[in-house]
Amino acid sequence: MKDTASRILLEIRDLETHYDTPQGLVRAVDGASLTVREGQTVAIVGESGCGKSVMLRSIMRIVPKPGRTVAGTIRYLKPDGRQVDLAQLPVDGPEIRRIRGGEISMIFQEPMSSLSPVHTIGSQIIEAITLHRDVTRGEARRLAIDTLAKVAMPRPEQIVDQYPHEISGGMRQRAMIAMALSCEPRLLIADEPTTALDVTTQAQILALMRRLQQEFGMAIIFVTHDLGVVAQMTEFVAVMYMGQVVEAAPVDELFFAPRHPYTHALLHSIPRLGQRKTGERLMSIPGSVPDPYSRPPGCPFHTRCVHEDGWRCRTELPELRPVGDGRTARCHYAGQLDLAGISRQGKSA
Numbered sequence: 001m002k003d004t005a006s007r008i009l010l011e012i013r014d015l016e017t018h019y020d021t022p023q024g025l026v027r028a029v030d031g032a033s034l035t036v037r038e039g040q041t042v043a044i045v046g047e048s049g050c051g052k053s054v055m056l057r058s059i060m061r062i063v064p065k066p067g068r069t070v071a072g073t074i075r076y077l078k079p080d081g082r083q084v085d086l087a088q089l090p091v092d093g094p095e096i097r098r099i100r101g102g103e104i105s106m107i108f109q110e111p112m113s114s115l116s117p118v119h120t121i122g123s124q125i126i127e128a129i130t131l132h133r134d135v136t137r138g139e140a141r142r143l144a145i146d147t148l149a150k151v152a153m154p155r156p157e158q159i160v161d162q163y164p165h166e167i168s169g170g171m172r173q174r175a176m177i178a179m180a181l182s183c184e185p186r187l188l189i190a191d192e193p194t195t196a197l198d199v200t201t202q203a204q205i206l207a208l209m210r211r212l213q214q215e216f217g218m219a220i221i222f223v224t225h226d227l228g229v230v231a232q233m234t235e236f237v238a239v240m241y242m243g244q245v246v247e248a249a250p251v252d253e254l255f256f257a258p259r260h261p262y263t264h265a266l267l268h269s270i271p272r273l274g275q276r277k278t279g280e281r282l283m284s285i286p287g288s289v290p291d292p293y294s295r296p297p298g299c300p301f302h303t304r305c306v307h308e309d310g311w312r313c314r315t316e317l318p319e320l321r322p323v324g325d326g327r328t329a330r331c332h333y334a335g336q337l338d339l340a341g342i343s344r345q346g347k348s349a
């Protein structure tokens with residue numbers, strides 16, 4: 001769905017989430033901005049360590065200590081039309097706990113990060129349902145079985161009484177998704193949900209998420225290392241580098257005509273999309289992400305950028321600014337550089 005008329009559901013502006021460690025300050029998220037509309041699917045890509053997971057956890061207010069959101073806003077549109085700044089809510093207060101799981105849910109690469117090993121699948125989903133919905137335990141059990149069926153879980157009536165270790169990895173992934181969807185969230189945050197799965201299960205889970213998204217009309221923020229999955233799953237992409245969104249655009253435009261040198265490097269560093277294998281780290285570009293304890297001044301990408309100008313790039317931080325219809329990029333020379341893209345199929349454009 002490429003619906004720019006829908007309302008803005010989540011608007012992250014200049015978000016900063018830092019880790020104060022004995023070795024120094026890590027600016028894991030360092031001024032990131034991102035807009036997500038109702039019902040939209042947005043992919044987030046970028047090399048490991050660029051702050052994708054920390055940004056997503058910041059939305060849910062579940063950044064592990066010593067991480068802390070210290071600046072910026074996360075404006076979220078409540079179902080009643082009110083806007084609330086999630087960044088201002090106490091991390092364990094009643095309002096964020098109502099929103100977390102009830103309106104915004106998160107799924108992870110590793111299902112055991114949200115499933116408990118000592119409770120049955122059913123009791124965990126029932127717990128989530130009764131926390132957020134006014135139903136009896138009997139009704140909640142029925143809803144839990146229905147949700148398991150919706151995520152194409154085989155034999156949901158039996159699985160509901162089983163423990164996570166009694167089922168396969170792909171089924172655990174489905175159980176986690178079922179738990180996340182059980183309260184019909186308006187926003188699903190998926191942090192590399194299929195990276196650890198084999199090709200067949202990955203394809204099934206992705207197809208499932210697409211179907212559920214259409215059925216529930218929820219928005220999805222989706223982190224993946226796989227540009228093939230981006231092309232298949234989403235209509236809008238945000239590229240992150242060193243804690244900042246450096247480019248955001250509709251998928252076709254971003255693939256065909258990248259505006260930021262980092263995006264260009266990512267697109268051209270991957271094997272052709274037809275050749276990928278699941279679990280492979282697809283993105284690797286020359287040089288490496290700088291040490292988080294010593295961020296480069298100026299544009300954070302200047303140490304690896306072939307278009308670095310020798311002065312401004314090394315001293316002045318570029319702003320995220322509009323570069324065409326619905327697009328933004330954070331480069332002093334965005335729109336002026338000749339950056340070749342690729343097609344959705346991965347061919348050079």
Ligand SMILES: Nc1ncnc2c1ncn2[C@@H]1O[C@H](COP(=O)(O)OP(=O)(O)O)[C@@H](O)[C@H]1O
Pocket residue numbers: 019021026027028029046047048049050051052053054055064065066067292
């Ligand atoms: N507990 C922590 N202590 C210190 N730094 C951390 C911690 N967790 C994450 N970071 C740092 O935050 C940055 C962003 O990490 P992350 O969001 O996990 O990256 P991504 O998901 O893009 O791979 C990295 O530099 C990482 O080292």
Ligand code: SF4
Pocket residue numbers: 260261262299300301302303305306307308309313318330331332333334
């Ligand atoms: S601002 Fe300069 S260093 Fe940064 S991406 Fe643009 S050209 Fe490269």
Ligand SMILES: [Mg+2]
Pocket residue numbers: 052053054191
């Ligand atoms: Mg991550």
